Amino acid sequence: MIEGLTPKKLLIRIAAGLAVLAAVMCVCALLGTEKISLLKVLDGPGDVAAGNTDYAIFVGVRLPRVVLAALVGAALACCGVVLQAILRNPLADPYILGISSGAGLGVVVAIVCGMNWTFWGVSPISVLAFAGAVATVWLVWFIGHLTGKSQVTSLLLAGVVVNAFFSSVIMFLVSVAASEQLRSTTLWLMGNITEKSPAVLGFGAVSILVGILALFTVAQRLNILTFGPHQAAALGVDPARTRLIVFGLSAFITAVAVSLSGLIGFVGLIVPHGVRLVFGPDHRQLLPLSAIIGATFLVMADTLARTIIAPEQLPVGVVTAMAGGPFFLVLLARYTRKVSWLQ
């Protein structure tokens, strides 16, 4: 009898991963400019008059930010996993395919036009980010299908071209923008996790988690799809339909993530690779574990970003690439036999 991935095995691994994530989130929420202690936090809110400052900081300030980082990390990592699978290319991620820059363009347009008001807690910035991401996916899909036969390559090419074009439009808008708008825009383009209201956070959490769960229902089909459309069809998987589902869901998830946090590169590219190197390419496992490890990674990166030059803060996108790059090289050297000159 051969071993295979069983639901039980997978659940144990997911539970272990979630425990690590919870521990990391807890520790990271305790770190920061203002020193707070876990014991005092555990005392609870205390009576209203005196209050418990440590608890207030932990629950009111740190925790929402850590949760946001975890959500965005999970979202980007999952989108990376599924896009790499349907495009059969390990270089694909929401950033490279232009989905992020489409959302980015939406946000820059909003900021440059001075749309700083909010309506029922929803700012036009998030709405335009979302619209930008969805419009870009449609554009990439449309261009990719115009060019016909080898859809996978043309999708990737279309993504790269759209990404380059939108990036230059963003640069153009930023360079003509008024200087006081410039700093917030630039920060946002480099990836910027800040405190968000519970309502926004709740909306983000529900959409991202539902999106990831929906992606999980096609995870097994993604395994087959990495063998190409003909093999997939011969094994009972509809390649076009699966591709459409995945493309739509990842556009949605990316749009939510980008509207929450700006452009954070690297997570969607690196986390799936790292997880694949260690745990293998089975998407039923790759997807949930990438979500957990992506979340852990971004929580740690964001904590580093807000503590390393405290009280000043770095954009988290700077940290993800600077910390993630070397870490990934170590993984690559450790798990790839071909790289023998590094040992």
Added chain:
Amino acid sequence: MSEIIEVDNVTFGYDGRPVLKDLTFQVAAGTFLAISGPNGAGKTTLLNLLCGVLRPDSGSVRIDRVDIHSYSIRELARTIAVVRQEFVPVFEFTVTEVVLMARTPYLSTFGFESATDRELAAKALEITDVARFADRPLSQLSGGERQRVFIARAFAQDTGILLLDEPTSFLDMKHQVGIYDLLKKMQLEQGKTIVTVTHDINLAAQYSDHALLLAGPQAGCRWHIGKTRDIFTPGRIEEVFGVRTFTGRLGREKFFLPLGEYAKDADVLSSAARTDPQD
């Protein structure tokens, strides 16, 4: 015997240039058909029509009396398994994982294999002699070993029909014979219908019941079908492939040895010694 595959007046071309024209034949359930012909004759195209990847320009392909395009993709995958020419997947799936994928058309939404699924996969690994690579990634196997993994996957798919595109092209002699023995055994013991595209007419002569010889667009898309013994004749081989062969006879079947101008024994063909066994 009932016809399980019916190809009816099929015409198919790329960009208006027909590759197959008015092709009509049937495959009876539980028989072994070899499809042969020169390069570019449309063998793989025909295979793609037979598994529903391509749609004929005119005419129809019926499986079990039902048009192939009215099957759902999932139903079709429970009816026909396809082994394509060797290739390396993008990600490092192990042999076991690849063979387990055969069970996809039988899985429920969340897609986890049952004990039965794993048992079938284990059996397929065993009979194709790849069980000892079970935990190795595909990229670390030789071309021939990979080919056997894909054949194992087709067996684990548990279908009545098996389509193969040059299944032995990367294999050494032992494994070439091994694969054909295995296919024949599947046909005889389990009643599977086997359709294989092959360049090896000698193996086809030894193992297949029927042969389809495609002449290709250069030769007006002519085609010949019938009992293998009747189709593979020296004259027809020479005409379709454009090469002269030495034809010998083993026991019941013939064999064909192509000899070019500079072959050491080329003179065998030009001299009176040319053998032309009677059919």
